[in-house]
Amino acid sequence: MRILADENMPAVARLFADVATEIRTVPGRTLTPEQLAAVDVLLVRSVTRVDAALLAQASQLRFVGTATIGTDHIDQPLLQQRQIAFASAPGCNAAGVVDYVLGALLAQYADNPAALAQARVAVVGAGNVGGRLTTRLRALGLAVMVCDPPREQACLPDQDGVSEPCFVSLQEAFTADIVCCHTPYTRAGDWPTHHMISADLLQQLPLRALFLNAGRGGVVSSAALLAATRARPDLRLVLDVWDPEPDLPLALLERAVMGTGHIAGYSAEGRVRGTLMLRQALAEKLDLPPPELKVQDLLPPVPPLRLDSDAAGAEQPVAQAWQLLQQAVLQVCDPLGDDARFRAALHAVPAARRGQAFDQYRKTYAAERDRRELASVPVERAGLSATAADLLHRAGFAVHS
Ligand SMILES: NC(=O)C1=CN([C@@H]2O[C@H](COP(=O)(O)OP(=O)(O)OC[C@H]3O[C@@H](n4cnc5c(N)ncnc54)[C@H](O)[C@@H]3O)[C@@H](O)[C@H]2O)C=CC1
Numbered sequence: 222m223r224i225l226a227d228e229n230m231p232a233v234a235r236l237f238a239d240v241a242t243e244i245r246t247v248p249g250r251t252l253t254p255e256q257l258a259a260v261d262v263l264l265v266r267s268v269t270r271v272d273a274a275l276l277a278q279a280s281q282l283r284f285v286g287t288a289t290i291g292t293d294h295i296d297q298p299l300l301q302q303r304q305i306a307f308a309s310a311p312g313c314n315a316a317g318v319v320d321y322v323l324g325a326l327l328a329q330y331a332d333n334p335a336a337l338a339q340a341r342v343a344v345v346g347a348g349n350v351g352g353r354l355t356t357r358l359r360a361l362g363l364a365v366m367v368c369d370p371p372r373e374q375a376c377l378p379d380q381d382g383v384s385e386p387c388f389v390s391l392q393e394a395f396t397a398d399i400v401c402c403h404t405p406y407t408r409a410g411d412w413p414t415h416h417m418i419s420a421d422l423l424q425q426l427p428l429r430a431l432f433l434n435a436g437r438g439g440v441v442s443s444a445a446l447l448a449a450t451r452a453r454p455d456l457r458l459v460l461d462v463w464d465p466e467p468d469l470p471l472a473l474l475e476r477a478v479m480g481t482g483h484i485a486g487y488s489a490e491g492r493v494r495g496t497l498m499l500r501q502a503l504a505e506k507l508d509l510p511p512p513e514l515k516v517q518d519l520l521p522p523v524p525p526l527r528l529d530s531d532a533a534g535a536e537q538p539v540a541q542a543w544q545l546l547q548q549a550v551l552q553v554c555d556p557l558g559d560d561a562r563f564r565a566a567l568h569a570v571p572a573a574r575r576g577q578a579f580d581q582y583r584k585t586y587a588a589e590r591d592r593r594e595l596a597s598v599p600v601e602r603a604g605l606s607a608t609a610a611d612l613l614h615r616a617g618f619a620v621h622s
């Protein structure tokens with residue numbers, strides 16, 4: 222079986238070696254129809270548009286897998302019509318996105334992290350990512366409302382089987398202090414998300430509200446974000462995804478209080494889990510042996526986190542606990558550092574090479590930034606107050622006594 226994979230697919234050799242006669246890796250953004258001529262299995266990421274043009278010479282193709290949650294880059298009806306099996310990796314990097322959001326919010330409440338607990342949050346799109354985010358924020362004591370009309374109409378419970386008690390409209394979501402957007406990018410259906418969030422809607426946000434998009438850039442146009450922040454300079458934008466990618470307008474990055482290059486889901490676990498899920502799906506669809514390795518076999522163990530509880534000050538247990546949480550989350554997942562590296566990468570090149578710089582930033586991030594999920598990071602309970610240990614546990618850390 223001949224496998225062609227994106228060069229940024231971690232652990233592909235280890236996971237697919239037993240079922241492949243050949244594994245070739247190539248840059249996903251510039252994949253050509255010729256490269257697919259004698260290929261049985263294609264493994265892609267979000268940067269490869271899998272459509273009729275790309276598959277023009279793929280007469281041998283039996284399976285397409287994308288190691289991503291989003292599937293807007295795949296022509297699924299075409300695959301069905303050509304009887305090519307398809308799999309994505311739903312939920313693979315959802316925990317990583319939630320860690321990123323938590324890090325971004327704690328960084329934005331730098332002076333007084335405990336004040337985050339008082340913020341009213343709206344989560345738009347409450348699937349694998351938004352559902353987990355809602356659970357995590359509520360566990361930390363935040364009031365969270367949820368806007369997800371498809372889920373509301375279908376009376377779908379979240380990934381933990383819980384029915385959402387706080388569904389609101391998009392209009393109402395934009396009365397929150399923090400709006401986090403985690404919808405897919407869709408152009409059809411009852412609730413298409415293409416440019417769903419308008420400049421008018423953004424301008425209805427309360428003073429100094431924060432809008433975070435870690436779903437897909439196309440859900441809100443750059444023009445709308447620029448117009449809204451021109452009219453309302455107090456609004457805070459945290460953007461991980463852009464319209465368009467990779468050639469985003471630098472003017473929008475200048476307006477954002479935090480900007481990163483589509484890396485919210487780039488935890489080491491999330492990326493390896495994505496490849497592993499494709500290996501599992503290939504086994505099921507083509508009746509092959511299942512993979513023998515698990516996520517933990519493919520990653521090194523994580524050393525315990527070192528926290529400086531003295532630096533946080535002990536006079537107020539709740540305030541201290543939030544400061545420790547901020548310290549802990551930002552050590553593991555550092556959106557401020559990611560933001561600085563992103564700006565530096567894009568400013569270092571002329572406009573014509575910005576798209577390449579965007580891709581290079583993501584590639585380097587994935588290869589060099591060993592970002593682990595909070596759930597994999599051990600925290601020693603000794604030396605922590607009961608309040609701090611409890612808060613770290615509720616944030617998702619593996620707190621050990
Ligand atoms: N920035 C990053 O690194 C990452 C971005 N993503 C993006 O986040 C998106 C969401 O991921 P998941 O939660 O795993 O997807 P999911 O499919 O599990 O959940 C999406 C949710 O959005 C809801 N939704 C759909 N249309 C909506 C609308 N018009 N208004 C409100 N809600 C709507 C759906 O009902 C569903 O509950 C993905 O499609 C992907 O595009 C995912 C992972 C990483």
Ligand SMILES: O=C(O)C(=O)[C@H](O)COP(=O)(O)O
Binds near residue numbers: 265267288291484486
């Ligand atoms: O899973 C998704 O959907 C995402 O947006 C991923 O973070 C995309 O990562 P790449 O496939 O572009 O590396």
